Amino acid sequence: MKYSYYPGCTLKNKAKDLDAYARASAKALGFELEEVEDWQCCGGVYPLGTDEIASKLSSVRTLNAAKEKGQDLVTLCSACHHVVKRVNDDMKNVEDIRTRANNYMELSEPYAGETEVLHFLEVLRDRVGFDKLKEKVVNPLTGKKIGAYYGCLLLRPGKILGFDNPENPTIIEDFIRAIGATPVVYPYRNECCGGYISLKEKDMAKNMCDKIVDSAEGFGAQMLITACPLCMYNLNKSTEGKIPVVYFTELLAEALGVKEEVEI
Amino acid sequence: MQRIGVFVCHCGSNIAATVDVKKVAEMALLEPGVVHAEDYQYMCSEAGQAKIQAAIKEKNLTGIVVCSCSPRMHENTFRSAAEKAGLNPYMVEIANIREHCSWIHKNVEEATEKAVILARAAIAKVNLNAPLKPGESLVTKRALVIGGGIAGIQTALDIADAGYEVDIVEKTPSIGGRMSQLDKTFPTLDCSACILTPKMVEAAAHEKITIYTYSEVEKVSGFVGDFTVDIRKKARFVDAGKCTGCGVCQEKCPSKKSLSEFNRGLNTRSAIYTPFAQAIPNVPVIDTEACIKMKTGKCGICSKVCQAGAIDYEQKDEILTQKYGAIVVATGFDTIKLDNYDEYAYNQSKDVITSLELERVMNAAGPTKGHLERLSDGKHPKEMVFIQCVGSRCSDGRGKSYCSKICCMYTAKHAMLIRDKYPDVNVTVFYIDVRTPGKNFDEFYRRAVEDYGVNYIKGQVGKVIPQPDGKLLVQGVDLLDNKQILKEADMVVLATAIEPNPDVRKIATMLTASIDTNNFLTESHAKLRPVESPTAGVFLSGVCQGPKDIPETVAQAGAAAVKAIGLLAKDKLMTNPCTAKADELMCNGCSTCANVCPYGAITYEEKEVNDHGIRETRRIAVVNSALCQGCGACTVTCPSGAMDLQGFSNRQIIAEVDAICR
Secondary structure, rough: OOOEOOOOOHOOOOOHHHHHHHHHHHHOOOOEEEEEEOOEEEEEEEOOOOOOOOOOOOOOHHHHHHHHHHHHHHHOHHHHHHHHHHHHHHHHOOHHHHHHHHHHHOOOOOOOOOOOOEEEEHHHHHHHHHHHHHHHHHOOOOOOEEEEEOOOOOOOOOHHHHOOOOOOHHHHHHHHOOOEEEEEOOOOHHHHOOOOOOHHHHHHHHHHHHHHHHHHHHOOOOOEOOHHHHHHHHHHHHHOOOOOOHHHHHHHHHHOOOOOOOOO | OEEEEEEEEOOOOOOOOOOOHHHHHHHHHHOOEEEEEEEEEEOOOHHHHHHHHHHHHHOOOOOEEEEOOOHHHHHHHHHHHHHHHHOHHHEEEEEEEEEHHHHHOOOOOHHHHHHHHHHHHHHHHHHHOOOOOEEEEOOOOOEEOOOOOOHHHHHHHHHHHHOOOEEEEEOOOOOOHHHHHOEEEEEOOOEEHHHHHHHHHHHHHHHHOOOOOOEEEEEEEEOEEEEEEEEEEEOOOOOOOOOOOHHHHHHHHHOOOEEEEOOOOOOOOOOOOOOOOOOOOOOOOOOOOOHHHHOOOOOHHHHOOOOOOOOOOOOOOOOEEEEEEEEEOOOOOOOOOOOOOOOOOOOOOOOEHHHHHHHHHHOOHHHHHHHHOOOOOOOOEEEEEEEEEOOOOOOOOOOOOOOOOOOOHEEEHHHHHHHHOOOOOOOEEOOOOOOOOOOOOOHHHHHHHHHHHHHHHHEEEEEEEEEOOOEEEOOOEEEEOOOOEEEEEEEEEEOOOOOEOOOOOHHHHHHHHOEEEOOEEEEEOOEEOOOOOOOOOOOEHHHOOOOOOOOHHHHHHHHHHHHHHHHHEEEOEEOOOEEEOOOOOOOOOOOHHHHOOOOOOOOEEEEEEOOOOOOEEEEEEEOOOOOOOOOHHHHHHHHOOOEEOOOOHHHHHHHHHHHOOO
């Protein structure tokens, strides 16, 4: 199985490991991530201005590229996934945005949200299947107590992102079980880490992250995993190395026995 | 040729402000058959009706058109006025120039033109009207009440006291309903069981009332005055005739892990059980999914310990068929499921409970024997937070759009009771608005605030956060103080929205009674016929019609009973003569009409017909006019045009359309 793949800017520098482990794991699991040619930055933030078109076009180009290849589009970074998926929803359901974006793009065939956007976790759950994943695990992470950190962007708005319950998600917990570890459920796992506020108001971001980390530790987590480079950055500032925060793909690669092959 | 009179109503300024009523009358006079036309301020008034009657007599009218409000409002008024003047009531037609015209248009010229056209159509129809005579049907002097909560019990008692037989059909093993689960009732704080159980006993002892518990309505046919209902009496596996209600079977039953429905799943019950100690009838049922004997064939302890020999593992469901003149729906409510509200951590923490669960916790017969304690560790709470409107007044589609109406009062009740019994417990209530209209209701709420020191905070809660130490952190907002609140609590109580009993859809379908988008049964008129369903002979009692507290429910239950008694008191009912009829020469017996008839009113007969001199036996559709409701489905389905509806014939409708398009 071949998917179009949108890595996004961060995965090309700061979060190279998130990307590299995912590719290696995909190979081990028998599917291929084919990077979209000439992709551009998604903008990092979904533009809320209803008349804003320019900052949505990069997502439309990526989505259309996947459509032309007849492939589903896989993303990995929470922020990219959020932006691309919401723009896709706009192209499918908001006539005004669809018309204006298509007028600008002058594609051979107008794009109307045909591409299916999948987060890498969704591929694991819905295409590979957590049961199948479990069978492929060679180094089960038995005994590790891991807290899933979802953050706010991955699942919300629930109606559009639509792959788990934003108030009580289970997909990463199920993933943790599949790789042989024990999930730790804690109430702050879907709260915001502060995001870009850490550039301007470090204390506020620290405050928000402290709550998350304290809660996770309080419920017994020895490690946090995330899918978002910005969450990772903020959480690491807060934990100061007290408990490790890693990308979920790193643990996946470790469980599948392909971690050593990856060069970063 | 008909002699038609046209009467145009001003309805004060309701019609006259937007429609030139004089012009409508003038234009009507130009129509074929019209010999008289006039306008008047209120046609429905006594003076207006007198004008119609005078014109009928003086001008020898054979038909009339009243241009006024919707026929749902005053068709009967004008029909009976005409009848008193000697005209057949089915020679009266209404042109609705209010709801369909003046109320929805602003431009006088356009509205007047439309009113003239509507009048013209009605005149065209009257020209083809023929006098019709209603038939008669007998009334079965027995009522069915579906649901044995306080609404159903009160309705049954009132009907029975008037001297009519009543059957109550209740799905669960006991009557009593939601009220039996409540601890105290507002605004007087009297014990719910103390006022309910005497009524339950009275209903059970009443010679005119028969109670079928653990039973469900399975099929309904017939019509007002003459319903036939199949009731499924589910197998209890206990012979009610022999059982003495001693309770030994429940004590000895080894399967004790089923969640107690009565205690909202907060504790367990045995496989053979009565839902609560005061259950009526005091005859247990066996839960086949939990019973070891039923599952494995081994056990049979209850049978061994039963001195009366009442246990019968072979008992089967029974179907009982009974005739009724009137049916009252009293199916009540349940609280909504909280799966859409995970931010309140209801599914994550045992110490987050619904208000109905708190009723059980506060009740001496409940899972904690009436002691206020956390369900996770049994500790006495010091801080309690109540969250109102959980799932009510919701605009994002996760909950219900309506106000559940009872929550403000019961939350004040809970807060007051806790502060009274446990002064060491701090109580905080988060609310959007406090809505306490009702006799002595606002005083009650003020008492909670002023005398009992309950802390009311205007604002919503965003998240309830379980802490590693077992406490709960409530994150909310104080709108009046404009600040965020982070409050530690030992228990959180959710004032969960109520919704109609999920079974009501099935029952409404059987009764052809309509329900709204929230699954509440629709009343015939929101203001003037609030306890009657639009389906004749079906009445509504309690929360199945809309959210209500106990006093309102009891009042409505009485009103529904009065309406049912009014029906049962009649020996005969006039039937609607506007029924379908098949033209024998055109019918080819294809069965298409019978397939679409929702009332099962069409059958077929082998009949000899004389078709232009050719005598032959043909299969022909026959309509049972007592069953036919005049919906017209058969007339539009009939491929050969043989079916026609009396009073709404195809010719009449085409004449109306022609008049409109002219």
